[in-house]
Amino acid sequence: MAEEAIAWNYDSLGKDVAHQAKRHILDTLACAIGAYDADPCLACRDVAKELNPASQATLLGENTKVSVSSAIIANETMIRYLDFNDVLYFPKSPGKIGGAHPSDALAAVFALGEWLGASGRDVIAATVAAYQVIGRIVDGLAEGLTPMGFHHGTVMPYGGAVIAGRLLNLNAEQITHAMGIGGSAAVGLAVNDAEGEEYNNTKNLADGLMVERGVLGAFLARRGFTGPERIIEGNKGFAHSLLRGVDNFRLKPPPNEPYIMQARTKFYPTESTNQGHLSATSELVQAHDLQPEDIDGIVVRTNKRAIEHNGDPAKKYPNNKETADHSAYFMTALSIVTRGRVTPFSFTEAAYGDPVIRMLTDKVVLQHLPEYDPIPPAAEVEIRMHSGKVLKRRVDHPKGNTNNRMSDDDLRQKFIDCANGRFDDAAIDRVVDICFSLEKQTSIDELMQSLAFAEPR
Template sequence: MTLQRDLAWQNLELLYQSSVAHQYARYALGLNYEMLPQDVVHQAKRCLLDALGCAIGAYDAPGRKMVEDYVAELGGNEEATLFGTGKRSTVLNATLLNSFLVRYLDYNDCGGGAHNSDSISGILATAEHVKASGRDLLTSIVISYELGARVQESTGKGWGESLGAKGWTPDFRGGLNMPPALGKMMKLSESQIANAIGICASHSLPLGILDTDNEENTMSKNFRFGFVAHDAVIACRLAAKGFTGPLRVVEGENGIGQVVLQGNMDINRMTNFSGWRILQTKFKYLPANISSIAHILATLSIVNEHDLTPEQIASVRIRAGLKESKHTTYFAKKYPRNAESADHSAFYANAIAIKERAYGPQSFDPEKYTDPVVLDLIEKITVEADPSIPERDRAGISEIMMTDGRRFEKRIDVPHGFGNDPLSDAELEEKFGKMAAPYMSDEQIRSIFKTIWTMEHVDHVESLTALMAFSGKL
């Protein structure tokens, strides 16, 4: 009987050792800064810079004070810095608040499986707590992007056609890519990281209603990944104490593969660790739904080139892919009453572009949702699917008819920031600067730039988090 038991336990251990959770843990523990190519390190810095800029630009978000008050009520040990006030709180609280800020403007990067810069708040808070170096931080950022991208690749055609169609968001990947990124800095063992994956991924599955076609977006959209990252911190701390989770959370019975992907999950792609996926990360030129950027840019080009004013315009016809025409046109998004819906409204974005000849973080001031000129322009705009544009393509067409009979049309197939037209380092700094200028001095902004671009020489990431303190507009 003892022999049978021992064989059964050995077989179980072999099964677990081959699990995705253990493979992800081994990947994280085996990856060191010295193994990272310079272009990978540089891209990680770009991701960090862009994420922090988005967080600063979100300081006036209505939900920010609510989350701040909540974490203040929770209290706790002073482990990590809260962006904005600069106060210190627990890693959990910092992850929650700072993730909310990074996500609010929908201006953050597109990579690592979706908007993976949402992961950076939790990674940075943990790094600060464990007194990690800049090299440790960059390595963990790379781990998160590399594993997150592979989770997305394993879902097939893309999350919108697989996960989205099944009612999930791609942010469930946080349960798989955050514990390895955090656990490495926390010096967890392979077994502990694998168990943390099981703990987190079996409990953190954000629903698609957080960002769907026919529902109003709410403040909770900004926690799509943040809550999962928050849970990953808990999972790692529990695992460090020996707490266990389902190691076959991906491929096991009623695991992610069966329940979330309904059997359509490619484990081989998920565990193919060749290449560097972080290099595929793209950065947004405008704070809008990805497939909206092209037609917004087209409208901006027309109104600025021809010096158009709202009262001259008779109608605007926006054409895009089928997904864009559905995702940004629900009546609650047509007439948005919060930034979460406004940045996903083709109507509102183009109305603002026409009225202000600009579109950016300043476009979400609440009074603009009821601006008579904006509302009048919205009534003149139509949005439709164009058969020449594939369903999920990022191309967009703006056609503007004038009251005097003139007609202007502009088509943009690949918006700046995507395809082979990435944002340069200088453009990322400019984007950051525009968001930070209302809150920080030029000297503080330059200090953040210098710290991030030389992060590999930083002994303790507190050198960076200390620079994320500001107290409202200057």
Template sequence: MTEVHRLAEFVTRARFDQISDTALQQLKIRVLDTLGVAIGALDAPPLIAIRELIDDLGGTPSATLVGGGRTAPDRAAFYNGALSRYLDYMDSYIAPKETNHPSDNLGAVLASAESVGADGREFLTALAVAYQVHTRLSDVAPVRDKGFDHTTQGAYAAAAAAAKALGLDTEQVANAIAIAGTANNALRVTRTGNLSHWKGLAYPNTAKEGVFAALLAARGITGPEEVFEGNKGFKHTIAGEFEIDWSAEDLESVLRTIVKKHNAEIHSQSALDAALDIRAQDGFSVRAVDRVELKTFDVAYSIIGGGEEGGKHTIRTKEEADHSLPYMLAVALLDGRVTPDQYEPERIVADDVQDLLAKVHVQPDPELTARFPGLLPAELRVVLADGTVFTASRDDYEGFFTDPLDWTVAREKFDSLAAPFAPSELRDRIADTVADLENRRVADVTALLAEVGTTRTVAELTESAT
């Protein structure tokens, strides 16, 4: 039996009653959180352009688009996934040498499940499969240091979860995973240097391809059965040797994922809490800041601090800003928060934040690096012009797995993001349906998502964005 067949057996064997009550609650929190982030991005210019493209392309109307309309499942997976990814405010999983966002799979699972009339239990089981496959491959087969993007492992997760949601048999699941895994080995240049829109669209593309691979497999199309261990397969060409005993895996990996408190790259969360701690200290004046010094762990420095993935002081776009520790620390000290408002074009180029980010210096620290990824340690030091020094340090934050998000806080975040596009009554109905999802049908959720933003047409959203 090949490795992809053993993985496929895990997928088809997965059952709703294997999910613990604690994991189930966190899965539903991830669904609510991801939907809120998606709704909050409805008026983003790139998403408006994508929606116009989806409308132009059409597609068999079997899956709902957030904001109304229907299309083919793979296109719905792309659009809804792009919505949930654009703000960069979704959940994360941190392995020692890889970071990913398992909620990126929601668009694929939602579209696939709806297209076959699945119920909430089937949907949640498929989503739990996505979390398990995505996190476990990231644990044992990191690819970032080899120049590949974290969407590479995601191709296996998206295809596995889409196939599960579609109700495919073991052989079909194996083919879906093999097709998607072989075809979607993305380059890390997506997240290095000057960042483009593709930073937020790379995984939606992977989700789309995972759904399409599952649809192909459902029609009898086969994929390389030795995608993992074969000659010039994933292990040989990219990941190196690794082992996962899929027969021993459970559906609890969601408990090891974390949710963002601040609208910022995940490795910055503790540092931003430290910035807000300093901002609240007596005598602090942001106008008098002379120098900001952050000590952090090496992964944060490499990705968002100016390390090997590129400088982080030339900031002109949202994509650059939400992956720049200097920008995020500066705007946190100035505004007292880091939300989607802090990524408006006029805020990014404003003189005060541009002047302050130039004063931010980030350095990796070996002792802090040794405590990662069990913690997200950050030590911040701010020096004023008169020599006064303010310090703060954090190891974690609310939403980290040491301090999991509860439903009340998740609902507050959902409301803050969805309020511009959904009245309180609609938000209540969405949240109540997600809370009871194991007793509902997927169509109950998607019908409510179709009502979001209906008071504003695409033309109006385009006008507001410009």
């Protein structure tokens, strides 16, 4: 994997892959800006300023600079908070998915790229390389990490090591050691993303901490520090310890197209396997002008993973954003009340206690349909009206899937929605134009500066 990571360069990517990387960069920045005012994001930025005031890398949304490590952790918390950033996953057995959010690693691209003066081309190539390594790991899992009790972010040290290794011009041996250092020192527990548990702020923080360990590993490896080279397949390594045996991991040959081309962006700020049934619900509401008081019952038929992960009782009546965006019940009700326009700012204390949303939540029934297990997030929704009329909609490929990609204009609108009035049209155009011309930028300084809208507190 390390050899493959250093083999990527901008000129070998091709226009489609390079453009896809720029799209994911814009998508990731939109998610971060949308989460700027969230309490856990404020807390992480405050701690970054308090503990590590070194002027190395910018906190997204501000002109404040802190240490590279602190910027990675604080910025990734913003990237992750909305649960709106991209996802790369592969269905395994029913109810089991091997996946990750590869854009969590981009906090390292932004911080290191800025501090080291990397060109836009270098940033694009490092992005593609990180998605490739993360993709090969999650594709090779037999069952996924979370069923084994480990957080999906446990793959992030490998992405962080690759990004740092690329931008520090490390060789394959050094990147191998960096992955070994970070991978052996950063393993997350799935309690932060578990059925039966109310979610908490640490859900947003976990990936950044693990990305940063991979980056630290790269800096150590540059100075000759060694790590376990057989971190994946070795005795008591990744596969043996996390997957209960080396037979539960098989590193597949690289696919014909890079893994970044298989990553999905999100049209709704919610867990990935909710995307299909939310699309179906929204389409029914808009097509038939449905009113909450006219609805007698709602049946959501979807894959086993969505039922188990987003349908457990602990999530039915959420009290915070982290739990709400993982509640199939709440999200279905919210999509009806908002007329299909669920935004990052739909998640409020008022919404959690809204009697209409609560009434609709109680009418949602989740049903497992095995035919959807191999093709998440495909789903169907049936809405029964008090009049006796029954409306049905099936969505196999919600917007954001690889065969129904969000357009460049969709991603621009997503940034506008996440910015929530913080940028005027000219400022929006500046951010989007810089992202889509990143290969022409000699550094990413202008990109970081274009995102600043707030005075540091």
